[in-house]
Amino acid sequence: MHDLRLEGVAKTYGTVLAVEQVDLHVRAGELVCFLGPSGCGKTTLLRIVAGLETPSAGRVVVDGRDITPLPSHRREFGMVFQSLALFGHLGVGENIAYPLRIRGVPAERRRARVEELLALVRLPGVADRRVTQLSGGQRQRIAIARALAMDPKLLLLDEPLSALDAKLREAMQIELRLLQQRLGITTILVTHDQREAMTMADRIVVMGNHRIQQVGTPLEIYRRPANTFVADFIGTSNLLPARVAGTGVRFAGHPIAVAALPPGLSEGAEATLLVRPEELHVLPAAAPGPNRLPATVAFVRDVGSLVEVHVDCGDTRLVTAGLRKDQPAVAPGDTVQVNLPPEACLVLAA
């Protein structure tokens, strides 16, 4: 098993910044996901790891060895591209055997290895087919098998599932994660799909504005976002403009008690109050109490498992997902109260 360190890696194209000062340790056997909106630099960072781009600064270190000057064909990483990049002039088996042929592995051992890999991706017996004869999901597996053919030190996946339809993508996410765990191969996955990141990753690297915003386990990223960028990007969030008041905050003229305040925020400072929709409760009756805000129902939608209610609280629109089926129904225009449990209120610097 192999580990990867990025030390002060940066990339600029002329005067345009692509990636700014990245320090990251990907541990052996771990699946780390670069997650972020398009144009945030996540693919550039992966390409730097693959050796397809040269960093403007910093080092790429594998197992303690600096490989920054090493060209990509000497790095021994397997990579799956967004377009899969299967070779149209070769058959399925020849595609998988390509890296073995390049290394001069004899034909007989190549054939055996191809069968082994096809069994691994659960597509036995398709070695003699043409790539065009396979479905999207099957091509996906072939691309993965090809990337794994030479037992790479690292597996790099650049949005590999984005071409598949939603249902197949979900199934492949789980299958790919199980395969990665079975092989114990250190893997980096690039995606803009947070569900995919949550499903597959040991740790998520949230990227935005060309730098790392937060590194953490999926749950940490969701529960304890480091800043408003992460809070806004991951999941649905109610981000409320607030000011620090005592041990809590004040939002729309109402004092809100919170579990904890982040250090460094002084009295009256601008802050952002984060409450996840599923933590917000809509109370139909006017029952005054702490952390309860009067609100007007703006929109209601039944999403199957529960009813999502959008309420206006002053000038701010809040989304709640908390209304269960057994609670009395509300309709747009109704006056209600929303309850913000203090332990669900997270205060972020504005």
Next chain:
Amino acid sequence: MTTTREPQPTMTSAAAVLPPDAAGDGPRGLRQHLPVLYPAAMLLVFFVVPFGIMLAFSFFHRVQGGFYEPAFELDNYARFLTPLFVSALGFSILLCGLAATVCVALALPFTWLLGRSSVRVQTAWLVFILSVLSLSEVIVGFSWSVLLSRSAGVSNLLVALGLAAEPAAWSPSFPALLMGLCYVSLPYAVLVLYPSVVRLPSEITEAARTLGASPVRTFLTVVVPSLRRAVVATLILVFVFTLGSYLLPQLLGQPQHWTLSVLITDQAVYQSNVPFAAAIAVFLMLVSLGLIGITLLLSERGRA
């Protein structure tokens, strides 16, 4: 092991993309045929009719003194099947095949590198290549014959640099002729290859790189096979183009290097034997069509 072969989707979907009223039978009525009429008429007037005339002439009877009379005789074709002309045919095919091979072998790596450079560099090169096309074959031929001559050629430069003992006459010769043919066809080769080369997705070559192939091996094992169709098309284009060249063999080659095109010109213009010139031209066209057919057939078989 499964060996079922399904038809390729690109082939079966052709019928599906046709508008419903056009599926099955072709366009109906004169109006729908109109767009095709103009090119069809041009083709008829400027290609089919002249070729028909030439075909007819090839069976005419030659009368001494540069005239001919309508007839149907195979004498002209029979006269072609003599060692002189058959060996000229063989030499022409060899020369043009070699020129096409050398030309594509030079043009493909060049176009590949060009396609990977910045837009500004690409534009500059393409403008330069197009401007080379504006030079006439006469100018190119004479320039090369001067450059390769003993009195004023490049060999004098080598003598001045101390790399050669005395200036040499490199033209007329077979290498000079081959070089001249490659020079005039290289721009065509680059321009024909260019669209396919820039359309090749960069992820294909990057995939080969990450799988352990050096840049040169990537070029040979992925780029060239992926561009196979364009390469075959360019080979055929250069082959046919050089086959028609009748100036360069006379300017840069010795008499034994004269191609069939030179002999056709000689028969038609200097010997005033138009029926025989027509017969050679028809023969040359049939043979080259046959060779192109074989090439296409082989490249298609290599694909399956």
